[in-house]
Amino acid sequence: MADIDLNYFMTQANASTGVLEGAPAIRADDSSSSAKNRIVVRDLNFFYGKSQALYDISLDIPDREVLALIGPSGCGKSTFLRTLNRMNDIIPEIRVTGSVVIDGENIYGLGTDVVSLRKKVGMVFQKSNPFPKSIFENVAYGIRINQMASGNSDLNDRVEKALTNAALWDEVKDRLKSSAFGMSGGQQQRLCIARALAIEPEVILMDEPASALDPIATQKIEELIVELKRQYTIVIVTHNMQQAARVSDRTSFFLLGKLIETNPTRKMFTSPDQKTTEDYITGRFG
Amino acid sequence: MQGTESMNSVLSVGLRRRRNIVSSIMTTITAACALLAVTLLLLILGYIAIRGFSSLSLQFLIDTPKPVGEGGGIGNAIVGSFLMTAVASLIGLPTGIASGVYLSEYGNGWVGKIIRFVADTMTGVPSIIVGIFVFTVVVLPMGRQSGLAGGIALAIIIIPIVARTTEEMIRLVPHSMREGALALGAPDWRVTWDIILPAARAGIATGAMLAIARVSGETAPLLFTALNSRFYNVYLDQPMSSLTVQIFNYATGPFEDHWRLAWAATLILVMLILLINVLVRYITRKRF
Numbered sequence: 001m002a003d004i005d006l007n008y009f010m011t012q013a014n015a016s017t018g019v020l021e022g023a024p025a026i027r028a029d030d031s032s033s034s035a036k037n038r039i040v041v042r043d044l045n046f047f048y049g050k051s052q053a054l055y056d057i058s059l060d061i062p063d064r065e066v067l068a069l070i071g072p073s074g075c076g077k078s079t080f081l082r083t084l085n086r087m088n089d090i091i092p093e094i095r096v097t098g099s100v101v102i103d104g105e106n107i108y109g110l111g112t113d114v115v116s117l118r119k120k121v122g123m124v125f126q127k128s129n130p131f132p133k134s135i136f137e138n139v140a141y142g143i144r145i146n147q148m149a150s151g152n153s154d155l156n157d158r159v160e161k162a163l164t165n166a167a168l169w170d171e172v173k174d175r176l177k178s179s180a181f182g183m184s185g186g187q188q189q190r191l192c193i194a195r196a197l198a199i200e201p202e203v204i205l206m207d208e209p210a211s212a213l214d215p216i217a218t219q220k221i222e223e224l225i226v227e228l229k230r231q232y233t234i235v236i237v238t239h240n241m242q243q244a245a246r247v248s249d250r251t252s253f254f255l256l257g258k259l260i261e262t263n264p265t266r267k268m269f270t271s272p273d274q275k276t277t278e279d280y281i282t283g284r285f286g
Numbered sequence: 287m288q289g290t291e292s293m294n295s296v297l298s299v300g301l302r303r304r305r306n307i308v309s310s311i312m313t314t315i316t317a318a319c320a321l322l323a324v325t326l327l328l329l330i331l332g333y334i335a336i337r338g339f340s341s342l343s344l345q346f347l348i349d350t351p352k353p354v355g356e357g358g359g360i361g362n363a364i365v366g367s368f369l370m371t372a373v374a375s376l377i378g379l380p381t382g383i384a385s386g387v388y389l390s391e392y393g394n395g396w397v398g399k400i401i402r403f404v405a406d407t408m409t410g411v412p413s414i415i416v417g418i419f420v421f422t423v424v425v426l427p428m429g430r431q432s433g434l435a436g437g438i439a440l441a442i443i444i445i446p447i448v449a450r451t452t453e454e455m456i457r458l459v460p461h462s463m464r465e466g467a468l469a470l471g472a473p474d475w476r477v478t479w480d481i482i483l484p485a486a487r488a489g490i491a492t493g494a495m496l497a498i499a500r501v502s503g504e505t506a507p508l509l510f511t512a513l514n515s516r517f518y519n520v521y522l523d524q525p526m527s528s529l530t531v532q533i534f535n536y537a538t539g540p541f542e543d544h545w546r547l548a549w550a551a552t553l554i555l556v557m558l559i560l561l562i563n564v565l566v567r568y569i570t571r572k573r574f
Contacts (some may be wrong), residue, residue, distance in 0.1 A: 008437065085469065086464065087468065087469060090468065092394075115473055116471065118469055119471035122469065123465075123469035125462055125465060125466065127462055129462035129466040130466075131463060131466065131481050132481075132485045139474075141467070141470065141480070142471065142472075145472045145473075145476055145480070195466075195470065196470070199471065215314075282404075282536050
């Protein structure tokens, strides 16, 4: 498994960068040009009131790629993530310039329907946030509000499929009617992933999805991300650089609201283009 | 090094001692105050129970008031209290809860500030003023006192209490829950209706029940509005009896016989309010 190799790399990278030489060819990073770009961001600036949080971000995210966003706290990576489904809209006095084009449509253009955008771009949050409903109803909620199920049996099928895809079905199939709050933290987070999957999004945004979980639950989430990559485009914010290395194809490094560098994850963690990236990754600051 | 260490420990022993003394004094004072409060409450309840229980009978719960010496009861007063509280709840709870939703969801501007200020002032307005107000705008145009007027007066007391508790309870719902629903593509109103209100349900119910308990003990707003009645009456356009006004009439009269009835009625009233409070506990006990 490439992921394991990479993991090994990660632990070695700090000690010596020479390890890379003679390593097998890295997966072609040019795949992005051949594959269809799911998300195209151009000259994105973002303001909270008068303070600017993002500066001229331009970035392409191809279909079925896991892109990790790393950087120190307050660097704008979460803000950037939340511009992709316009979750920032609920904060008063924000301003956005530039464009985010998803599937050919500028989501900051006039007449964009935020509701249908969010159906297309699902999100998983740092802290699991199940609704005060049963496990079943948590997953069914998005299906219901988007009127996706043709009937009761279709609804049941969709819920089961979402829970199965979130690797949760076997653990909860006997207690679908019980409260979601009775689950463990890791299960709750996978429930939130199932909830996001249930509305069949094309892109899934994850804001530090495993930061509140123990290592075993984290591992399950990471395995899930690798699995989900086959069907979805995933953008994940993480503070954990090993995690970025394990799950992502490419990594973007943010610093003080600027996008410093985007490169294939292996290259990023072994021989980044920018000195600041290397300094951050090797722990010289941040 | 050793010198400073021992100095420190000497100081800290003295300091700790002083703190322990202050701590035990404060604990004693607060415990005494708590005990006093509870004792007063128990004394009142105990006195009501002793005085009221002796005149309590099934007949007393069913009968209407009768002339002195012929017994009489509070059956019509219980019905009247129930009806007027129901009218007040029917008007006051939806209005209050809806106002609370507005305040928490959209009330950050100057409109919200004004409403919030008015609601806070309203909860502090003496209830007799509400009675006078309803007398002017409902009783005078109608030409007579009525159960409806009483119910409206009680509703006016309920609305601000329920509005503010609803607002507070909705604000307690974690922001992440709202974001989760919005991220699924739910429009604002559905987030409020499907997620926020159910999450705040227990708290809102508590606020509603406490408001009902509060108005079921009100006398002043009913004096001018519902007046009183000696008969069983379920017609809201007629004057209506209530437990509180009946107690007031019995207790302020010159007859010892009536005083006993007042005690018994008081016991019933207290037990009804206790029942509402127990219901509140029951509702809030089970959380999803």
